Amino acid sequence: xxxxxxxxxxxxxxxxxxxxxxxxxxxxxxxxxxxxxxxxxxxxxxxxxxxxxxxxxxxxxxxxxxxxxxxxxxxxxxxxxxxxxxxxxxxxxxxxxxxxxxxxxxxxxxxxxxxxxxxxxxxxxxxxxxxxxxxxxxxxxxxxxxxxxxxxxxxxxxxxxxxxxxxxxxxxxxxxxxxxxxxxxxxxxxxxxxxxxxxxxxxxxxxxxxxxxxxxxxxxxxxxxxxxxxxxxxxxxxxxxxxxxxxxxxxxxxxxxxxxxxxxxxxxxxxxxxxxxxxxxxxxxxxxxxxxxxxxxxxxxxxxxxxxxxxxxxxxxxxxxxxxxxxxxxxxxxxxxxxxxxxxxxxxxxxxxxxxxxxxxxxxxxxxxxxxxxxxxxxxxxxxxxxxxxxxxxxxxxxxxxxxxxxxxxxxxxxxxxxxxxxxxxxxxxxxxxxxxxxxxxxxxxxxxxxxxxxxxxxxxxxxxxxxxxxxxxxxxxxxxxxxxxxxxxxxxxxxxxxxxxxxxxxxxxxxxxxxxxxxxxxxxxxxxxxxxxxxxxxxxxxxxxxxxxxxxxxxxxxxxxxxxxxxxxxxxxxxxxxxx
Amino acid sequence: xxxxxxxxxxxxxxxxxxxxxxxxxxxxxxxxxxxxxxxxxxxxxxxxxxxxxxxxxxxxxxxxxxxxxxxxxxxxxxxxxxxxxxxxxxxxxxxxxxxxxxxxxxxxxxxxxxxxxxxxxxxxxxxxxxxxxxxxxxxxxxxxxxxxxxxxxxxxxxxxxxxxxxxxxxxxxxxxxxxxxxxxxxxxxxxxxxxxxxxxxxxxxxxxxxxxxxxxxxxxxxxxxxxxxxxxxxxxxxxxxxxxxxxxxxxxxxxxxxxxxxxxxxxxxxxxxxxxxxxxxxxxxxxxxxxxxxxxxxxxxxxxxxxxxxxxxxxxxxxxxxxxxxxxxxx
Numbered sequence: 067x068x069x070x071x072x073x074x075x076x077x078x079x080x081x082x083x084x085x086x087x088x089x090x091x092x093x094x095x096x097x098x099x100x101x102x103x104x105x106x107x108x109x110x111x112x113x114x115x116x117x118x119x120x121x122x123x124x125x126x127x128x129x130x131x132x133x134x135x136x137x138x139x140x141x142x143x144x145x146x147x148x149x150x151x152x153x154x155x156x157x158x159x160x161x162x163x164x165x166x167x168x169x170x171x172x173x174x175x176x177x178x179x180x181x182x183x184x185x186x187x188x189x190x191x192x193x194x195x196x197x198x199x200x201x202x203x204x205x206x207x208x209x210x211x212x213x214x215x216x217x218x219x220x221x222x223x224x225x226x227x228x229x230x231x232x233x234x235x236x237x238x239x240x241x242x243x244x245x246x247x248x249x250x251x252x253x254x255x256x257x258x259x260x261x262x263x264x265x266x267x268x269x270x271x272x273x274x275x276x277x278x279x280x281x282x283x284x285x286x287x288x289x290x291x292x293x294x295x296x297x298x299x300x301x302x303x304x305x306x307x308x309x310x311x312x313x314x315x316x317x318x319x320x321x322x323x324x325x326x327x328x329x330x331x332x333x334x335x336x337x338x339x340x341x342x343x344x345x346x347x348x349x350x351x352x353x354x355x356x357x358x359x360x361x362x363x364x365x366x367x368x369x370x371x372x373x374x375x376x377x378x379x380x381x382x383x384x385x386x387x388x389x390x391x392x393x394x395x396x397x398x399x400x401x402x403x404x405x406x407x408x409x410x411x412x413x414x415x416x417x418x419x420x421x422x423x424x425x426x427x428x429x430x431x432x433x434x435x436x437x438x439x440x441x442x443x444x445x446x447x448x449x450x451x452x453x454x455x456x457x458x459x460x461x462x463x464x465x466x467x468x469x470x471x472x473x474x475x476x477x478x479x480x481x482x483x484x485x486x487x488x489x490x491x492x493x494x495x496x497x498x499x500x501x502x503x504x505x506x507x508x509x510x511x512x513x514x515x516x517x518x519x520x521x522x523x524x525x526x527x528x529x530x531x532x533x534x535x536x537x538x539x540x541x542x543x544x545x546x547x548x549x550x551x552x553x554x555x556x557x558x559x560x561x562x563x564x565x566x567x568x569x570x571x572x573x574x575x576x577x578x579x580x581x582x583x584x585x586x587x588x589x590x591x592x593x594x595x596x597x598x599x600x601x602x603x604x605x606x607x608x609x610x611x612x613x614x615x616x617x618x619x620x621x622x623x624x625x626x627x628x629x630x631x632x633x634x635x636x637x638x639x640x641x642x643x644x645x646x647x
Numbered sequence: 648x649x650x651x652x653x654x655x656x657x658x659x660x661x662x663x664x665x666x667x668x669x670x671x672x673x674x675x676x677x678x679x680x681x682x683x684x685x686x687x688x689x690x691x692x693x694x695x696x697x698x699x700x701x702x703x704x705x706x707x708x709x710x711x712x713x714x715x716x717x718x719x720x721x722x723x724x725x726x727x728x729x730x731x732x733x734x735x736x737x738x739x740x741x742x743x744x745x746x747x748x749x750x751x752x753x754x755x756x757x758x759x760x761x762x763x764x765x766x767x768x769x770x771x772x773x774x775x776x777x778x779x780x781x782x783x784x785x786x787x788x789x790x791x792x793x794x795x796x797x798x799x800x801x802x803x804x805x806x807x808x809x810x811x812x813x814x815x816x817x818x819x820x821x822x823x824x825x826x827x828x829x830x831x832x833x834x835x836x837x838x839x840x841x842x843x844x845x846x847x848x849x850x851x852x853x854x855x856x857x858x859x860x861x862x863x864x865x866x867x868x869x870x871x872x873x874x875x876x877x878x879x880x881x882x883x884x885x886x887x888x889x890x891x892x893x894x895x896x897x898x899x900x901x902x903x904x905x906x907x908x909x910x911x912x913x914x915x916x917x918x919x920x921x922x923x924x925x926x927x928x929x930x931x932x933x934x935x936x937x938x939x940x941x942x943x944x945x946x947x948x949x950x951x952x953x954x955x956x957x958x959x960x961x962x963x964x965x966x967x968x969x970x971x972x973x974x975x976x977x978x
Contacts, residue, residue, distance in 0.1 A: 092866055106790075106792060106798075106800070107799075107800070107844060107848075107890075109799070109890055110792055110793075110798040110799055110800050110890075111798075112792070112793065112798075114793060114797050114798050114889075115793050115795065115797055115798070162869060165868075165869060165870070165871050166866075168871050168872060168924075169858070169860075169864075169865045169866070169868065169871075169872060169924075170857070170858055170865070171857070171858045171886075171919075171922065171924065173879050173882070173883050173886055176874065176875070176876055176879065178876070180873050180874055180875045180876070180878075181871075181873075182871065201797065201887075204797050204889070205886065208886070208888075212856045212857045212915075213857050213858075215851075215852040215855075215856060215857065216855065216857045224844070224848075247837060247843065276792040276793040276794070276798060277777075277791060277792050277793075277794065278792045309769065310769075310774075310794065310795075312794070312795045313795070367739065368739060368740070368767045368768070368769055392797070395796070396795060396796070399796070399814050399816075400769065400771070400795075401769065402816075518785075519780075519781040519782070519785065522781075523781070561785075562785050562786055563785060563786040563788070565752060565753060565786075565838070567752040567753075567837065567838050568752065568788045568837050568838040568839070568841045569788065569838075570780075570788045570789060570790075570839075570841075571780075571785040571786060571788075574780075574785065
């Protein structure tokens with residue numbers, strides 16, 4: 067097996083990962099040899115699908131906006147589960163990151179004076195979301211990828227699937243990867259590593275996310291015995307296109323779009339009188355499902371899915387062209403409909419996973435619920451739970467989170483790598499890599515009989531059914547049972563394709579392994595939380611309970627099964643109060 | 648001397664020589680003038696017609712070249728299309744024949760296989776292929792990710808046309824009740840429908856596709872560089888490139904000459920050159936003032952025809968040629 071040495075590894079090539087690579091390079095003055103490891107072509111990571119924009123107070127004072135107000139909106143949006151020191155760091159750093167992306171080439175939408183425009187977004191008191199049409203994530207990704215090509219210290223490893231994170235006594239040692247193009251195993255060694263592999267919303271069938279959003283890095287951390295946090299909180303985006311689940315950006319409502327039921331009524335008046343369609347996503351998703359439950363939804367002919375309508379017909383067509391061109395393009399190509407003249411069928415879909423790898427405020431991965439952080443290991447972006455989003459993320463806070471913590475961890479590893487020498491321990495590393503090679507070869511050469519796609523389908527169905535917008539105690543208990551049964555079948559997975567070169571069948575099997583372990587963590591965390599907070603709504607416990615549950619859930623792999631514990635939320639300025647919009 | 652100067656002479660010669668000949672003919676042999684102009688017009692019309700249909704012909708030929716269709720018996724059973732989440736009892740669906748040409752990495756050969764797949768009026772080719780992988784044949788290697796036309800993964804040749812599978816509707820693209828799917832031959836074949844992008848990315852990187860700033864300021868300034876809407880509009884259409892590789896696949900020059908930089912990289916030269924924030928100046932365009940740079944382009948226009956994002960690389964390349972001529976005129 068080839069062993070390749072680097073100074074630092076960045077696992078994942080979305081906005082957080084590429085930002086981290088870039089800032090590690092800049093901080094070190096180009097002295098580090100950095101590998102950016104991606105299971106896709108680096109520029110194709112799921113961040114490209116981010117549409118609406120990135121939050122940040124560019125113009126304090128305008129509309130009486132301030133960083134303080136941005137922080138308050140975020141904390142309230144999180145249903146008070148966010149750690150408030152982390153939120154303050156987010157809002158303080160976000161404006162600088164928007165300007166940074168202007169420097170590297172993002173074509174921000176601008177006003178008549180050439181200033182970067184900001185648009186309204188859900189749960190935000192005033193417009194503070196910078197945007198590049200409705201392709202903000204795409205433009206940020208292209209700017210980052212192009213910028214990275216200018217830095218020779220960063221080597222991009224496209225299509226390298228990492229299947230194991232190798233740690234020893236709390237210290238990062240290396241990664242085991244498969245080069246998809248050749249099928250060859252590689253052992254990547256470095257002093258420090260950032261995990262930035264994104265979320266895992268693909269545990270659901272109906273989701274806005276890319277096929278690649280399989281939470282690989284979170285599963286690697288889990289398997290390495292590291293703690294995951296707040297896994298029960300999964301955001302359902304209210305407006306996913308029926309039947310594909312493709313995202314229709316919240317900016318469609320930010321620019322003035324309405325949600326209407328089968329009676330043509332703007333039903334949000336009954337659920338969030340002041341914010342209407344710009345209430346936070348958890349509230350709107352519940353409203354849509356409630357409307358459908360009350361018989362005021364519609365049924366999609368081809369798919370049988372229930373939905374409500376998004377109405378953009380009253381918007382000036384210039385607004386759609388300038389600010390929502392992709393929405394026009396997508397509805398046109400996918401549904402043959404013109405959003406300027408017809409209604410768009412939408413329903414809530416799994417969109418963002420607030421939970422993830424438990425990190426401290428600097429993005430260092432923690433070794434346990436409390437106490438020490440790991441040496442040489444960071445996490446940033448959606449795969450990390452810092453936590454700034456708490457129980458419900460506000461739209462456009464994710465891109466700022468990726469940019470802000472991308473920089474923090476990038477600079478962090480550069481400083482760490484300058485202070486620390488490479489670990490000499492090779493024997494342990496080789497032993498672990500050989501064990502991993504055995505696991506992979508077992509999948510490729512073994513005589514298993516379980517069809518990974520059947521297990522995948524059953525998992526998605528369970529998640530869609532029992533861990534959706536509204537949850538019940540019995541449903542969640544049932545999900546735990548079903549998912550554990552599915553997990554036990556993983557041992558006998560059959561990979562039909564026995565070739566080495568670009569074996570996407572093997573990749574699917576490995577991704578399923580990751581997804582299923584995370585699905586179990588979601589269900590096991592959810593079933594224990596006996597309250598409703600943000601995206602986690604339990605019919606039997608419809609109220610938030612700050613006396614008992616103002617706590618983060620921490621789940622980690624134990625000997626006989628997962629171990630769950632709780633740590634307090636860091637509350638500073640904003641005491642929990644009733645959340646009304 | 649810079650390449651664009653040679654090109655000016657060449658272009659002048661191409662236009663001027665026939666014109667001079669024509670005048671010569673008219674003046675000396677008076678009676679044959681009418682005949683010669685008819686001949687010239689016919690030649691011109693022929694060129695125009697070739698320019699319009701030439702590209703489609705190239706692909707029609709590629710598509711029909713494989714005559715043998717190996718039918719896999721156990722893959723004939725139709726399956727219900729489940730790619731779009733919880734579908735129960737799909738209405739208006741019908742069975743569609745898919746012919747898929749796949750590359751066998753071990754033997755290095757291409758072969759066709761046929762499958763029957765269920766589709767309705769909203770099914771995309773990608774949706775059908777994902778369904779195929781999950782229910783019939785997981786050994787079909789392919790790239791796909793966002794399924795909404797923004798990641799650039801699923802470029803392939805569908806019924807002879809380089810397309811994104813996720814943006815191609817099955818019913819709209821069917822010819823004679825079937826859909827033929829092939830890998831992009833303009834990139835080296837890897838396996839199944841997957842092609843190798845290393846060279847394509849290398850070409851992109853070789854044109855220094857990033858904002859250049861004199862002095863510092865790019866990474867440590869808290870001030871925006873600023874740009875008017877008009878300035879943004881100059882490069883915006885060229886910044887839509889998703890690097891899917893379809894233009895490169897369609898380009899007849901790139902297919903014949905592997906050293907040609909190709910429409911994707913060249914369009915990105917223009918994208919950064921036209922951005923008011925870039926301070927690299929004319930050095931950026933002088934880098935591609937070469938035979939395998941802008942002057943390799945023969946303006947077939949296939950790149951712009953297949954671009955799923957409306958980038959129009961052909962226009963970008965002609966704009967670069969124009970800029971180069973302008974810099975010559977200024978010396």
